[in-house]
Amino acid sequence: MNEAKFRAEQLKALQAAETEVINPNAVLTGVRLEDGSYHVLSRCGDDAVTLPDTVFAAGTRNNQKKLNFLRAPVQFRETLRICMVVYILKGIEGRPPPKGRTIVTFFMHAIVFLTWLHDRCIARLGDVTPLVSQQYVDFCKELKGQKGKFLSAGHLTSRFSALETLHILSQQSDDPMPHPWPESSAKHLAGLTGQNRVQEAKTEIIPDDILGPLFQSAVDWLDRADEIISVRVQIEDWKSEGRNRGFIRSRLEKLGWTEGEVNKAEMYLQTACMCIVLITSGIRVSELLSLKNQCAFKTQDDQGEFFHWIRGVSYKTGAGDCEWLVAEITHRALGVAERLAGPLQARLDQHISDLRTNNPKDPDIARLREHSHRLFLGVTMNQNNRIGTLSKDSALVRINSFADLCRLDWRFAPHQFRRTFAVYAAHSAFGDLRYLRDHFKHWSLDMTILYAMSRLQDADLYDSVGLAALGIKTDILEHWLEPDAILTGGAAEPIRAFRTRTEALATKEDRAEMAKTMSPLIHLRATGVAWCTADTGGCNGGQGIEKTRCGDCGNAVIDESRKHVWQSIYVQQLELLDLTDIGPAGTERVERDIRRCEAVLKGLGATKEDLANVAS
Template sequence: MNAAEFRAGQLKALHAVQTGMINPNALISGMRLEDGSYYVLSRYSDDVWTLPDSLFPAGAKDTQKKLNFLRVPVMFRETLRACTAHYILNGIEGRSRPKGITIYQFFQSVTLFLTWLQDQSIARLSDATPLIGHQYVSFCRGLRGRKGKPLSGGTLKQRFLAVETVHILSQQSDDPMRHPWPESSAKYLAGLTGQGNPQLQEARTEIIPDDILGPLFQSSIEWLDRADEIISLRAQVEGWKSEDRSFRFIQPRLKKLGWTLSGIRTAEQHLQTACMSIILITTGIRVSELCSLENQCAFKTLDEEGEPFHWMRGTSYKTGAGACEWLVAEITHRALTVAESLVRSLQAQLEQRIFDLRTDDPKDPDIARLKEHTRRLFLAVSTRQNNRVGTLSRDSIIDRLNAFAAQCGLDWRFAPHQFRRTFAVYAAHSAFGDLRYLRDHFKHWSLDMTTLYAMSRLQDAELYDSVGLAALSIKTDL
């Protein structure tokens, strides 16, 4: 169906949900194909709804794009189906339209709440009184997560927000729920107001210490210095394979060079992680933004005196900024060049797969899915998905970074936002004369961001705000 027909189908589905005239075949989600037509991913009566890739940042897991209603207690299943349909198709008045991750987190968290209601022998949302709501809060506060620690404020807030959201969405259903805590809020109940406000705590968030960051950066550079050898070895192996050479032919020749096939694969993985590490350390971008990087994303500009500025293009998802540019270091460009050389064979595999699919069926929805990845710099082969090639997920990148740190002999567990916070603190320190080992990167840096904003409207303003907050903290300490 064409775009107009697809949107008309979604509007009909929304009207049906709002009026209670449910149509089992109503359109919920779909994806745009190469020719501009739409492929239906999910209809109202499906047990599992699939959300389109367009709602998610690069590197999102396929599992995060699935909403499985079979996991929802039967007595609440149809009500949640109607609420979720309304949420996807229309959002909530006064709020921005929910992104894919928001929808997924809502669904997962509200399923936990509904399962808890079932355990309390409550079969209707309308029977969930404010007293029940506060009992659920007490239940969640008593839960333990990793290492036996209580759930974090962020996790609690996510759970409580889902309850507030289903309260709002259920008002148009045949089972409306009362406000779970009329005199309070999810943020307050999660302990994220007052001194617990994340914005007040941000400047105190643990950064990656020098004795971890230094060796990590140095090891990454050392791997970068080996890039030509590793890439040429891979090219040699691919050449032998194209000549139908057997493993018995390849193995002894690699052995003479001091290599094995598994050793080359491991080296390629470490080299790719080294590139990611350098980019994260020298740019302060989010992991999802790292996943968005594509071929030829590096470029230069010159100032009035002919001094080069190094830049990088990508996509910022969190704030909806879209296309974004970051001021980076010269070494960042080198890492981007190596990453692009390293990924060419996987990009070629994707192109070949798309060609084969297009030959068999030009309207195969996998074509549009795969095209999203053909220019991405950080691809990997998933053995769990029949050796499917795709962009590395955020979790996979963090796992890779932790494994890379371990091979450096470092005892540290990275979190997704640590590189961004660390970058902000280093940038803020540089303005006070402490350039540290990143001084070459910061030689153009100034906390007066006016000039930088004037250069490009596509810059990451939120990153500059983080630098400003870190600088404010340093000034306060001084």
């Protein structure tokens, strides 16, 4: 049907649902065809409702886009149907329109709750008193997941929020549900407010000894791209010439390959590309799967320096089209991914062409077009070799298989790459890495400046980096507040004095809380050899030939974490002192740097004997 009629049908369905009636033949969902008309996917009375691809993130499996009403107890089925029609077509006032995942998650949690009511012989939503709701809360808190652990606070919040949503939506039906907890909230009941709130991210950070070998292995595979792709091209050429399997097998053996090995190598190469993009960009897996041909591009600043970017779609926050600043190797990985995807994209284009010839209004055409330019495609063997974008689950399975190939004992989860990227970026501003300078082309973590570079930037990612940086900063300050923490440098004395103050002060529960309060108020950055508390730039301390300048600077704080750095500088300066061709000025400079090193090391507790040992 044309768009006007399709929208009119949906409006009729919504009006009927809002008057407590369901017209089973009314249009609920559909897909837009190439000519602008609509193909109906589901009607209000269908037992299984299919949601359109357009409301889901890339990499969502088809079986995750359906609502099966037969799973709901019979006595609640019609009420739930009214709720879902209103939710899909109208949403909830004051909230953004629900995405596909939000709709499906609410539906699944509602089914669980309604089944729980059915098991307790409660036949109407109107009978769900706050006491019944509290019993459901207690029931959920006793449940355990697949790993034998109690449900997380986040999962509980999602379950309890479904009851609040069901309460709102059911007001349109003849069986309205009272508010489940009039004086509380889903977050509070799940433990996410007050003193019991979850204060730390639960997503694990990928350790250095896992991330390093994974990245190196991915780069090694990238270096083999030409070899692997050329063998695949040769195989396809032989097949196009009509060569039989025996001929191809014998020729491959001479090249040191089998066709099965080539297939595996292509899969590992594609996975290597995914790993490189995730590690160097901080994007989510769903955003990775949204990437298309020509998504990589470069810009140049006034000084002639190039910035590498990628374009994709961010679904979780509703940001839509996004751009991310990446490393040069990210572009290289995407170039290889595009070459790997080429043959599958060509097969998709041919399939679309065949469908157009047979039936220009075939709804599969619109679905396949969404996949035809995607970079990370796969073939589903048990669905007649169907080609489509890899699902998020499939992508993670491949990444974990790749890790097994690298003999890494680690199970990767969806958000780990993003959080690890944020922590690495934050650490780089505190002197542990130099990666951020090459990645963001900026020496500090000024989120405002970074975001101003493009309105399409992923602000949520920068927020994650900022939070990680704040956490690192808080940990540093908490250590400095410990009574026995050894500090030196020009700014160390005020900190030591602060620790010994006895007059009445604003009290905090512990040092961690104190550090958390102080952290946003104190400027702190790493120079590589010290922590700088100055809030202005323009100093070369800790850089180039001015490595020791922080030693007697009034803005520097040096703790034990930098002791080994100063020991190394001390050794180097002693070696320079033995040189005979550096002239009087050079000798004077070396002697000055030695004095600075000795002062710092003594401040950190080194004795004359310790200095002598370092020198030897």
